Every structure is written in C-alpha cells, then in structure tokens.
Amino acid sequence: MNQTTTREAVRGSGVASRNITKAAVIGSGVMGSGIAAHLANAGIPCLLLDIVPKDLTPEEEKAGLTLDHPKVRNRLAAKAVAALPKSSTAPLYRADFASRITPGNMEDHLSQLKEADWIIEVVTERLEIKKSILKTIEGVRKDGAIVSTNTSGISVNAMAEECGEEFRRHFLGTHFFNPPRHMKLLEIIPGFDTDPDITQFMVDFCTKRLGKGVVLAKDTPNFISNRIGTYGLLVTLQEMVRNSYSVEEVDAATGPVLGRPKSATFRTLDLVGIDTFVHVAKNVYDNVQDGHEKDVFTVPDVLNELVSRGWIGEKGGQGFYKKIKGDQGSTILSLNLSTMEYNPSAKISSASIEAAKAVKGAKRKIKAFLGTKDRYSELAWNVLKQVLVYSAEKLGEIADSIQEIDNAMKWGFNWELGPFETWDLIGLPESVQRMEAEGLTVPAWVKDWIAAGNKSFYQEKDGQVFHYLKGEYKAVDAEPERISLSALKAQNRVIRSNTGANLIDIGDDVALLEFTSPNNAIGADILVMIQQSVEEVRANYRGLVLANEGRNFCVGANLMLMLMEAQSGDWDEVDDIIRLFQGSMMKLKRLEKPVVAAPHRMTLGGGVEACLPADRIVFSAETYFGLVETGVGLIPAGGGCKELALMASSRYPDPGSDPQPEINRMFEMVAMAKTSTSGHEAVQMYGRGADTVVMNQDYRIYEAKQAVLELDRAGYVPPQPGKARVVGRDGRAVLQMGAIDMRRGGYISDHDLLIAKKLAHILTGGDVPAGTIVSEEHLLDLEREAFLSLLGEVKTQQRMQHMLAKGKPLRN
Structure with missing residues (x-):
C-alpha cells in the first residue's frame, strides 16, 4: 500500500481545535523518563507509568515494606523521576520541573490514562509487547485522545493492526531522539489510517510547543x-x-x-x-x-x-x-x-x-x-x-x-x-x-x-x-514564525553594515542588530554599530531586536584585543574601549524605542551585558547565560555589575528593607561565574519579570519582534535614569568576610580573593554608607576602575592567555 507523507497530504480540511493539557508516558526507562521530562519542560503535566515490581529491593526489605506498598508498586517510575535532576544529560530545564511528573504504575493508575490528551508508549522494542500495551491503552483512553509510539524502527501499522478504527485514526509514531531535550529531531510517522488533521496537529504542536525539528517519515524500517x-x-x-x-x-x-x-x-x-x-x-x-x-x-x-x-x-x-x-x-x-x-x-x-x-x-x-x-x-x-x-x-x-x-x-x-x-x-x-x-x-x-x-x-x-x-x-514552506536573516540579507534588507555587525530591516518598521564577528565576540566594530543603530532606530523605526544566527549569541568581549592592549601598556586605549562599551550599553538602555534581546546558546560575559539593557529578553530554551569574567581574572565592566546592583535595589525599594540577601546571591553568581543551564534557569537567576522563553530556537527572532511591536503599541516609555540604594561599606564587609573564609578554607586562591573584593566593592556601591542612593554613572566608574586594575595583574593576564590557548579557565 502506497503511503503519502508530504506536508500537503497531511493537511486536511483544517486541524480541529484541540490542545494537549495533560500527557501520559508508558515506560520509565531512559527514553520514557526523558520524554516525560521534556513534556514537563514545555509546561505539560505528565503521568509516568511502569510495571509493578515483582521483588523487593534490599532497602525495601530493610524498611519493612511489602510488595503491596505504594512505594514499591510505583518504584520504577518514582525512581526515574527522582533521578532526572541528577542526570548528566540534564533532561530538565529546571530541577523543580520534575514536580510536573506524577509517577505511578500500570495496574493502580491505568484508569488515569483517560485524563490524558496524548499518551506515548515507550516500552521495550518488541512488536508483540507494544501491541499488547496499545490494546490496553485502547481500553481506557478517552475518545479523541492521541496515542503515539516511540520506536526507532518497528512498523507503526503492524503495532496497531489489532486496534479499532477510531484508535488507528488517532495513532501515529513519534520517534524522539536521545536525549529528548537536546536532540532536535522528532520523526513523525503516520499510519495508513491516521487522520491527516491529527498528523498536522502533531507536527505543529511538537514544532512550536516542544521546540522540535519535525520531519514526516514513512512507515519503513528505521524511518529516515x-x-x-x-x-x-x-x-x-x-x-x-x-x-x-x-x-x-x-x-x-x-x-x-x-x-x-x-x-x-x-x-x-x-x-x-x-x-x-x-x-x-x-x-x-x-x-x-x-x-x-x-x-x-x-x-x-x-x-x-x-x-x-x-x-x-x-x-x-x-x-x-x-x-x-x-x-x-x-x-x-x-x-x-x-x-x-x-x-x-x-x-x-x-x-x-x-x-x-x-x-x-x-x-x-x-x-x-x-x-x-x-x-x-x-x-x-x-x-x-x-x-x-x-x-x-x-x-x-x-x-x-x-x-x-x-x-x-x-x-x-x-x-x-x-x-x-x-x-x-x-x-x-x-x-x-x-x-x-x-x-x-x-x-x-x-x-x-x-x-x-x-x-x-x-x-x-x-x-x-x-x-x-x-x-x-517547489518553494520551501514559509513559516511566519521563522524569520531568516540570511534570506532578508539576500533581499537587500541590510540598513547598515561593518566588519562586526549588520543592522537589518525585519519588517513592520522593526530593525535587528546582528553580530557577525568571529564567535560574535564584541569589539569596537560592534560597539560602533550599536551606537549607529540607536540613531537609526530613533529616527526611522519602531524598535530594535538584538539577535543573530551564529552558533552562539555571543561569547563575550574580544579577549585577545584586551590582552594585547594590556601587554603593550596602552592603558588609555583600554580605558577608551571600556568607556565605549559602557556608553554603547547606556545608549541601548536610554533609546526612546523598545529594545528586545533574543539570545541563544552561549551568551557569556559581554553578551549578557548586551542583553541586560533591553526592555525584555526572549530567551531560547537552550540559552547558557552568565557573567563569567572572573574565570579570566576580571569583573563585568560593560554595565553587568551596575545592572545587578540596580535590580537588587528595585526589589527592595522601601528604605526599611534590606537588599543584602539579594546582593549576596548576585555576588556569588558573578564570583563563581555561574551560567544558566537553560533559558528558564536564566529567567530564574536574573529575575527580570517581563522576560520570556521560547521553546523553538528558530522562532526567537519572530517572538522578539512581536515583543517590540507589543511594547510600541502600548505606548512605550523609556526607563528613567537609574538610581540604586546600595548596602555600602557594611554590606561590602559581609561579602568580603565570606570570601576570606573561602580563602582560609582553601577553596579559592589569593587572586580569586582579590577579584572577589573588587567585585564586592562595585555591587555594594563603593566606599559609601549603607542606604546611599547612587547613580548608574557612579557604578560604571567603579566597574571601569576595577577592570583596569585587574587587567594590569600578571595573574589575570595568565588566565586570559590560558583561556585563549586552552579554552578553559586557569586557577592560579
């Protein structure tokens, strides 16, 4: 029988109005638990079921449990959920997302499958076992619920041949690749009887909600x-x-x-x-x-x-x-x-x-x-x-x-x-x-x-x-949510360009600033283009998006340039570069039009500092976001420390409140060069209320553009010059004492302690009393002074050389 699986063929009279609000996964092995984790990542509550164990473990016997105890009966699924936050493959965007998964077993909780809109079978790769499980699911699922099998190559049609017509219309293959969070590919395999509208719904849902790259495959051995x-x-x-x-x-x-x-x-x-x-x-x-x-x-x-x-x-x-x-x-x-x-x-x-x-x-x-x-x-x-x-x-x-x-x-x-x-x-x-x-x-x-x-x-x-x-x-299907910068450049939509960046018209009177330097590292060319972009957008556009199509958004500032200037002793040139960096970030922040950043993958150091002035950040789910300058013996000096001090102050506006705990947290985050493991964790770490996460990285530019238009339609008002109520000398003493204890314990080196002291000096506002109100310019001056001082240290230069040569930090 000929099976047609072109995207045109699966489009019926229109996808029926449906949604997946709850899912269930049968089988809690590596793949099953990984799929459940990714559903949890997407905000979908998930029931995870497995078989009932036939024997007690030594630990269960010691605890006096019996085979009838729920802890024993749910052991396999519960153990899989408990292991998710500890897994080396990091299946969850945030550890607490594991709470969205409910473990159970196929005997006591089978009836709960009727609550699921999507049931995924992920049991062992044996046809007869899969057929048996699907017949069991058919007996309890609600009408209209989608059922899929995760298989790497067993026939989808053979699995469901003994099931009824209504079941087969809602049944298909969904072949996730391992690990489900990190592997982009999802092969969707319709059966001969699968409703084309169901197939199209799953293509759309898995692309947009799960962030997958979906391909339609035929039911042949091992698919594509x-x-x-x-x-x-x-x-x-x-x-x-x-x-x-x-x-x-x-x-x-x-x-x-x-x-x-x-x-x-x-x-x-x-x-x-x-x-x-x-x-x-x-x-x-x-x-x-x-x-x-x-x-x-x-x-x-x-x-x-x-x-x-x-x-x-x-x-x-x-x-x-x-x-x-x-x-x-x-x-x-x-x-x-x-x-x-x-x-x-x-x-x-x-x-x-x-x-x-x-x-x-x-x-x-x-x-x-x-x-x-x-x-x-x-x-x-x-x-x-x-x-x-x-x-x-x-x-x-x-x-x-x-x-x-x-x-x-x-x-x-x-x-x-x-x-x-x-x-x-x-x-x-x-x-x-x-x-x-x-x-x-x-x-x-x-x-x-x-x-x-x-x-x-x-x-x-x-x-x-x-x-x-x-x-x-035939024209490749155009998705409105997938904005291609390379295609726009081919259409001569570049407004301005230099060796490190392009300013591109992405439609609807929105401009986009794209970094194009090696590794998208920020140098003078990008900083100049930022300033020119601000003027262009101020005059002719509704707002600005910061995004690019590089492997990573930005790995930081141009480390080689800084090292060369330091080793040649051209301190005036270094000072000028830092002032240019700080000034460029301030121009972004003060622009009278909305600015939205859309980072993806590695967004480090200066890349973070380029995002923080934005009114909103639209993170790709896979964004590894962190101020990591201490790893090369420096501190953030492009406004990163200043922005953190402003954030801490804004969260404790009452003069009677104490921002010290928040400053402590931020100090640790920067001193330890902590980087988020996902966009969701970045939102949690930096706590900017308007920031969002998009699951499909290919849609981040579109979503950032929509955010610009939304802010513009709402009557955008730029932020006023910032003021921070700082914790001053007393707060600095608290931070420095913690760092000194770390040094005494042998956890950090003398140079780490020096860096920590300078970082503490900036975040607490310098040599001022607690409760002092300081300006952004004051904090920027502290950043610049500390950066220049550290750059002159031999051990910092050794760290920079090691990072450039080896790609990893040196602890000296």
Missing part, C-alpha cells in the same frame, strides 16, 4: 535518519576493511572535515552503544527484500565480536576507544581491528585534512577536503558517494521530500549539510558523471533531473528557497 545513518556507518566500515584504514584514520576523514560532528564514525558508535547499533542494523536487514541492501545491512563480524566481549562503547567502559586514567591524566587508546588490541591513539594529519582546517565554515571545509586528493579524501569520497546514491534511491520510500531527508540527517546525526545539500555543494552534474564512471548506478530520477537542465536540488531566488519535489522546483 537511522536508515541513512546506519547505512553510512556500515559502508564506512566496509571501506575501512577494504583499504586497511585505522579507527583514528576513519574518524579523521569522517568528522568536521566532512561537515560531520567531532565524534565522526567510531566515537559516535561508542556513544550510541555498539549493541544498540547492531540492533538497529538487524532491524533493516530483517525487513528489506533487496539483496544488495541486505548485504550492506549484514552486521559485520567485528561488531558481533565486540558485543560478545561486552566492548559496547562508553556504557561498557570500552569500544572502539578506551580511556585509561593515570597519574599524568587520561590516555585515549584505539582498537586495532586486526589484532583486537588497544594502542595509544594516533594523531592523523594529511594535506586534505590540513586544507579543510585552514578554512572556516562547513561548506568551505568540505570542498577543500574533497578537492585535495590523498588517501583520506579518497576514503571520504568512497563513503560519501554511496550515501548520496542511497539517499536518492530511498526518496519516495522513506520520505517524499528531499527536505525531510536532509533535515533528518542534520537534526538527528548533527550533519552540517544533508545528503542533497552536500550533493549540490560538490556539483551535482559533475559528481554524477564521476559516480557513473566509477561504476555506481545513479537513480534514473536524478539523471532525468539533470537532463532537464537542472544543476542542483535546491535553488534560491529573491531570498526564497526552492527544492526538488516530484520532478519540479
């Missing part, structure tokens, strides 16, 4: 991402054996130089678990008929041998790599597949690898790597050509759209480019000609597409992207 990813790993192993490459050589040629993660091939297998990979490969082998495909998906003997030895990767302590801890640190060993012995891992270098390292950006790296002929680029090409052809062969079978396949590989395997995007990059007609000359059979539809005069699968016109779909170019 695992089908192509597994194929790619297996042909890599075959190529490795055929031409005698080592584990390190393969990883060197199939990692970032090819637009793939640093984990490349074998580190990825170790992370996933070799036993898990074998299971996934066998699932395809058992469920495909084509002889050549069966040959590829035949599990190599070496993988079976590793599983039999228990060498299954990180969870087994060793796999293709093994870490040995010694007195001088850890040593990484790699497995020799010929001898099955571990040897010290070798560093691999070659002309092609060095050519890729010499350029920035995935596209340029791939072209440089493949364009430099040697043993390693040959390995990559021999693997890549097979993956591209296989992806083309599977179009129509695993998905109807090349965009779904590309997105699945980018979001599920963290490839920088999907297969068809990669094919365009290396030259579609030229590469097909080479593939055929080397004996590959390229699918007829690809050759027909080229014969029709097309040279790529994607093309862009006037900022609109088109992609191949069933023999013609």
